[in-house]
Amino acid sequence: MIRMLQLVAAAGLGVLCMHAPVAALDATAPLEAYDAPVYVSAFQVSPMGQYGSELSAFELYNSSNELVSVDGWQVVAGNADGPICTVELGAYIPPKQHVVAAAPGVFSLDTVREFIDVCHDDERSITTLELHSPQRLQEAVGEFTPGAWVRKNLTKKYRSGNFQKDFEAMDDDSRTSLYAGAWYEPRSVMPLEISEILPRARDCSPLETSFECGDYVKLYNPTNQPISLEGLRLRIGHKTQSPTATNAINLTGELDAGRYGLITTRADGAQLSITDSGGWVWLEDIYGIVVYDDSVVAYESASSQEKTGWSWAYDSTSGAWRWTTTPAPYDGPSVFTMPVVQQGTSQSNTARTLKPCGPGEYRNPATNRCRKIRSPARTLKPCGPGEYRNPITNRCKKIASKNGAKSLKPCGPGEYRNPITNRCKKIGSATRTLKPCGPGEYRNPATNRCKKIASASSSTLKPCKPGYERNPETNRCRKVKGASTDVPAAAFPVEPIADSEATMSAWWAIGGLLLAGAGYAAWEWRYELGRAAKRLVGRK
Structure with a gap:
């Protein structure tokens, strides 16, 4: 018996040591949750005819802190049977900003981008929207019915993919308009020139206010039209440096034709600081997408004590950049009082023979650099x-x-x-x-609907039921006061109840209690009531 128990125990131990069944293998890993930086925040689909509809407008929101390019993106409108039409996107969406695209003629705002083609179908209704980038599906919205819809909130809670949870009708309880911020497109050409750089200002008295007491960069507008500086920034340093408050200065205002402008401070109001060991200064768009080639200027080192107070300037006479001991921080060209031969090492940089430009290139007279001829005046592809x-x-x-x-x-x-x-x-x-009206009907000229003649003219009225009378103002039947067909008559006359002496005593007792209660309340709250009275008197 003992031997049998040992065998059973051994068998049980063997069962405990067996491996659990292996689960089935799946070569496809679960998709990672994706929160698109740009998504649909509102849209309007308008009905067309009996079955069709049109995508009138949609609003996109950039939830990220970065500028997002939507070049090559598409908004595909469709339904359960497939796509109906596609809207091509382009340009950029600034961070934390709404933008709107609409069918031609829907809006007249400059900030709204119009569809190239209308997006509608006379026979099929649009019930879904998809936002696609060249790499992936960014977001799918639907299914919905025609109307104006807005996302309930911009938080992740309302980006569940369930239309009923994420969106609501656009009305007075939500919002009644689309937010049309400006799409961003950097300027492709910028004719502004940098004409002078002061990288190492001279030491000045605390009482001196001359612009020569601080670093500066001078711009020049060589055109015959004013140029807006909005959307531009001045960069100082080199290509691999990230933009910061010290080396990226956002510009504002405009520079008139043929005038010079001085940049002396940063965006935060601090004095501009330029590295005196040499580097580059250039103009680019405010997000750093486009660098304007003609504005790029390399300046030499001013770290030696000798070059304190010197400016690196463009000499229009010789067509080259060189040092000048006479900075010109005013509206005018740079001044050169020092002969070229006295500039030491700068002489080889100023008076050297320039390398000829290659085939198909020309020399820019402002920067002395070679540029491809097709860049400034290339032939555009015909439309x-x-x-x-x-x-x-x-x-x-x-x-x-x-x-x-x-x-x-x-x-x-x-x-x-x-x-x-x-x-x-x-x-x-x-x-x-119009379908003819039936017998005894007439057509209402305001609504074009048929109405019974009896409702408009005085015909024979239906007699009122027993116990009812006709209201002379409305011609409707109403119950006769005091008449009732449902309540049986009482077997005795209705008599008024006379007040007894006990009843009068009870009323006097109740009145005395109420008066005592009011007096007690006035005594308890006498200070509060006094202060309230004083405030009321003071206001008068």
């Missing part, structure tokens, strides 16, 4: 049929997106063209033959 060139952006746009003057597709049989929207509509929906 396609039915397109025109936007004079501001130099991009091709369909003529329809500008003024609707292209050859429109003829409307079908039984249709006409709406002169406001240029769309085809069925003639029946505008001027259909």
Whole structure:
């Protein structure tokens, strides 16, 4: 018996030591949760005809702290059967900003980007929106019905992918408008020039206010038009340096034609500080996307005591940059009082023979650098049929997106063209033959609906029921006061109850108690009541 128990124990131990069954293998790892930096924050889909709809406008929001390029992105409108139309995006969305794109003619604001083509279908209703980047699907919204919709909040809680949880109708309880911030497109060309740099200012008395007492950079506008400085920043240093408050200065205002402008302070109001060991100064757009080649200037080291108070300036006479002992921090060209031969090591940098430019290049007279000829005046690719060139952006746009003057597709049989929207509509929906009203009816001229003649004119009125009378003002039947067909008559007359002496005594007792209570309350709250009275008197 003992031996048998030992065998059973051994067998049990063997069972305990066996491995659990191996789970099935899956070569596909679960997808990682993705929060797109740019997503749809509001949109409007308008019904068209009986079954169709149109994507009228949508609003995007950049939730990140960085500028996001949406060049090559698409908004695809569709339904459960597949895509209906696609809207191509471009440019950039600034951080923490809303932008709006809309169908042509919906809005007239300059900050709204218009679709190149209208996005609608006369037979299918748009119930889903998808935001695609070239790399992936950024967000899917739907399913929804036509209308104006807005995301309930911009927090992650309302980005669940469930339309009913994330969105609500746009109305007085949510918001009633789209937020149309400015899309960002950097300028491709910037003719401003840097004409002078003071990297090591001289020592000055605390009472002296001359601009020569601090570092500065001088700009020049060589054109015959004023140039806005908005959206530009001055950079100091070299390419690999990250922009900071000391080496990236955002510019504002504008520089008039043929005038010079001085940059002496940073955005925070502190004095501009330029590294005196040499480096580069240039202009770029405010986000550092585009560096304007013609503005890039390399300046020599001013670390020696000799160059204290000297400025590195462009000499228009010789067409070269060189040192001058006479800075010119005013609206005018630089002044050179020191002969070139006295500048020591700078002589080889100023009076040397310049290397000829290569084939297909020209020398920029302002910077003495070689540039490809196609860069300043390249031949633009002709626009396609039915397109025109936007004079501001130099991009091709369909003529329809500008003024609707292209050859429109003829409307079908039984249709006409709406002169406001240029769309085809069925003639029946505008001027259909109205169904005749039935016997005893007439057509209301305000609503075009049929109404019974009895409701408009005085016909024979239906007699009121027993116990009812006709109201002379409304012609409606109402119950006769005192008449009732449901309550049986009482077997005795109704008599008033006379007040007894006990009842009068009770009323006097109740009144005395109330008066005593009021007196006690006035005594307990006498100070508060006095202060309140004084405040009221003081206000008068």
